[in-house]
Amino acid sequence: MEYGGAKQKTVKGSDVVIEHVRKSFGDFKALDDVSIGIKKGEFFSLLGPSGCGKTTLLRILAGFESPESGAVLLDGRDVLSLPPDGRHVNTVFQNYALFPHLSVFENVAFSMRLKKAPESEIRAKVADYLQLVELQAHAKKKPSQLSGGQKQRVAIARALINEPSVLLLDEPLSALDAKLRQHMLIELDSIHDKIGITFIYVTHDQQEALSVSDRIAVMNAGEVLQIGTPQEIYEAPATDFVAKFIGETNLYEADVVSVSGETVELSVEGFGIIKVTATEPPPVGSRVSWTIRPEKIRIGLEEPRSSRNGINAVSGVVDEPIYSGFQSKFYVRTPSGQVLKVIKQHADWSDEGPEIAWKDSVWLSFSAEDAYLVEVKR
Amino acid sequence: MRKRSSFSKAVFIGTIVFLSLPLLVLVLYSFNESKSGSWTGFSLRWYVKLFTDSPQLWRAFGNSVIVALSSALVATMIGTLGAVAVNWYKFRLRKYLRTITFLPMILPEIIIGVSLLVFFSGIGLKLSLFTVFVAHVSFNLPFVFLLVLARLEEFDFSIIEAARDLGASETQTLLKVILPISMPGIISGFLTAVTLSLEDFVITFFVTGPGATTLPLYVYSAIRFGVSPVINALSVVMILGTVALTWSTRNFLKYIAAK
Numbered sequence: 001m002e003y004g005g006a007k008q009k010t011v012k013g014s015d016v017v018i019e020h021v022r023k024s025f026g027d028f029k030a031l032d033d034v035s036i037g038i039k040k041g042e043f044f045s046l047l048g049p050s051g052c053g054k055t056t057l058l059r060i061l062a063g064f065e066s067p068e069s070g071a072v073l074l075d076g077r078d079v080l081s082l083p084p085d086g087r088h089v090n091t092v093f094q095n096y097a098l099f100p101h102l103s104v105f106e107n108v109a110f111s112m113r114l115k116k117a118p119e120s121e122i123r124a125k126v127a128d129y130l131q132l133v134e135l136q137a138h139a140k141k142k143p144s145q146l147s148g149g150q151k152q153r154v155a156i157a158r159a160l161i162n163e164p165s166v167l168l169l170d171e172p173l174s175a176l177d178a179k180l181r182q183h184m185l186i187e188l189d190s191i192h193d194k195i196g197i198t199f200i201y202v203t204h205d206q207q208e209a210l211s212v213s214d215r216i217a218v219m220n221a222g223e224v225l226q227i228g229t230p231q232e233i234y235e236a237p238a239t240d241f242v243a244k245f246i247g248e249t250n251l252y253e254a255d256v257v258s259v260s261g262e263t264v265e266l267s268v269e270g271f272g273i274i275k276v277t278a279t280e281p282p283p284v285g286s287r288v289s290w291t292i293r294p295e296k297i298r299i300g301l302e303e304p305r306s307s308r309n310g311i312n313a314v315s316g317v318v319d320e321p322i323y324s325g326f327q328s329k330f331y332v333r334t335p336s337g338q339v340l341k342v343i344k345q346h347a348d349w350s351d352e353g354p355e356i357a358w359k360d361s362v363w364l365s366f367s368a369e370d371a372y373l374v375e376v377k378r
Numbered sequence: 379m380r381k382r383s384s385f386s387k388a389v390f391i392g393t394i395v396f397l398s399l400p401l402l403v404l405v406l407y408s409f410n411e412s413k414s415g416s417w418t419g420f421s422l423r424w425y426v427k428l429f430t431d432s433p434q435l436w437r438a439f440g441n442s443v444i445v446a447l448s449s450a451l452v453a454t455m456i457g458t459l460g461a462v463a464v465n466w467y468k469f470r471l472r473k474y475l476r477t478i479t480f481l482p483m484i485l486p487e488i489i490i491g492v493s494l495l496v497f498f499s500g501i502g503l504k505l506s507l508f509t510v511f512v513a514h515v516s517f518n519l520p521f522v523f524l525l526v527l528a529r530l531e532e533f534d535f536s537i538i539e540a541a542r543d544l545g546a547s548e549t550q551t552l553l554k555v556i557l558p559i560s561m562p563g564i565i566s567g568f569l570t571a572v573t574l575s576l577e578d579f580v581i582t583f584f585v586t587g588p589g590a591t592t593l594p595l596y597v598y599s600a601i602r603f604g605v606s607p608v609i610n611a612l613s614v615v616m617i618l619g620t621v622a623l624t625w626s627t628r629n630f631l632k633y634i635a636a637k
């Protein structure tokens with residue numbers, strides 16, 4: 001069987017290189033000089049809000065749109081001149097795009113029938129791929145008799161049976177409900193592990209992208225803002241937009257007061273002096289933005305005392321506590337009126353700290369290692 | 379269950395009687411012994427005359443069948459491809475094409491008849507069965523177009539892209555995806571076209587030439603010399619034919635849908 005057997009990740013598929021791709025629709029710039037390098041076997045996500053160009057880029061890869069300029073290389077070979085049926089790339093569409101007049105079996109067999117494969121080979125291979133997506137029992141059904149999750153799995157099997165070197169997934173889970181989405185995401189990830197080809201996954205859902213991707217490209221307004229691993233994207237966002245788009249965050253502007261190594265001291269209105277990390281520290285006097293994730297902040301009733309270097313402490317009053325089951329979120333207002341978001345995981349039995357309530361005076365503390373300088377404004 | 383008011387019941391019965399009474403009379407009189415308006419006794423003589431001694435009628439019937447089948451076939455082919463193009467392909471004037479195609483459906487038949495006549499004589503085409511065929515194609519086209527379009531609008535363009543993505547050429551996509559999914563629309567379009575063509579009088583009247591009389595034209599000319607019971611008999615045969623056709627088509631469509 002093509003995908004079975006090996007326990008460890010197999011790496012197959014193609015390298016995909018996108019070079020200086022531009023595309024506009026009338027006056028609207030859908031893609032503005034986009035360059036991305038995707039490695040063989042990677043689970044790569046294109047993440048951004050709707051209209052950011054991610055789907056256009058995917059459609060260019062599939063061959064449904066052609067860019068005004070730039071190149072798309074599959075294993076070093078330019079594929080832009082090839083029609084969709086001439087590329088070793090298959091797509092899983094957002095709304096499944098199953099053929100309504102064909103059974104599940106025939107949907108999956110579609111590409112093999114076009115190639116005029118022998119009937120016995122078709123039967124065996126379709127059975128394999130239906131097993132991969134756990135739909136053996138539904139082979140005879142029509143798409144209209146399937147649930148959303150089942151349709152999506154047919155679409156995946158139908159695309160994979162062609163043995164593409166790159167699988168393009170266009171928001172494949174957006175039509176499913178939240179619980180099913182989580183389940184399908186895990187399944188997608190395990191299918192990727194089994195098959196090992198390059199997956200390019202388009203989504204506007206940062207949670208989806210963070211949980212399955214090897215690397216992510218964050219896009220907005222036709223541009224790639226940052227390419228990196230989920231950790232890099234989440235913890236060290238390259239721009240204000242990335243910081244705000246991925247997860248919840250605290251984002252403030254400040255002036256650089258001093259620089260020592262990768263640690264930068266900032267003067268923040270309402271906070272005083274805050275130390276943050278910067279990989280490429282800007283000169284003293286620069287206006288910058290910086291970020292700290294809410295769950296990286298410790299909240300307590302007493303002033304934190306730590307011998308460790310680079311611990312920032314801010315005092316404030318709890319403006320609004322929001323209970324959400326496994327965690328609580330606090331909006332804490334500093335004396336000068338700045339608001340910080342803090343997330344506290346609910347404690348297990350060993351945590352003996354007092355409960356924090358509305359109007360409590362609290363101390364917030366966070367490490368300079370968790371706070372990042374984002375953008376240099378001037 | 380709510381009790382139906384006697385008023386709505388009365389309206390219902392009245393409508394049914396109003397609609398079917400003329401047909402009932404016609405069926406009855408086709409079995410009348412005499413030619414006159416009064417009932418003189420049961421007889422099959424008009425049926426015998428219809429099937430053995432009405433060569434002109436059968437020639438007209440033949441013409442009607444030829445025109446109906448050929449014009450419906452051509453209109454179905456053009457209309458289907460047109461609907462596919464308008465629904466799924468982007469090109470200039472697309473919006474206008476839609477409106478223009480609907481035009482013959484909205485315009486009074488007499489205007490279409492006159493304009494076709496002027497057109498044919500303008501280009502020097504002699505009126506014949508061929509001009510009738512052309513005219514019928516032109517007024518059948520929008521119906522096929524509309525029915526196929528309505529069917530295609532149920533589907534997303536992405537299934538076309540999916541077919542191309544899975545390795546189908548444009549022709550293969552047309553044959554293996556587009557045509558199968560539009561088949562119910564194509565079949566009902568074709569049948570509608572056949573029906574419209576068979577019964578058309580006004581437009582045909584303008585564009586027909588010598589020796590190209592269709593059945594409706596023949597019936598009209600025959601009736602001018604008094605209603606012949608042969609026409610009654612013919613009508614009964616046609617009613618039976620239509621019922622049989624409708625019934626089998628319905629089952630056929632059901633069969634396709636279930637497949």
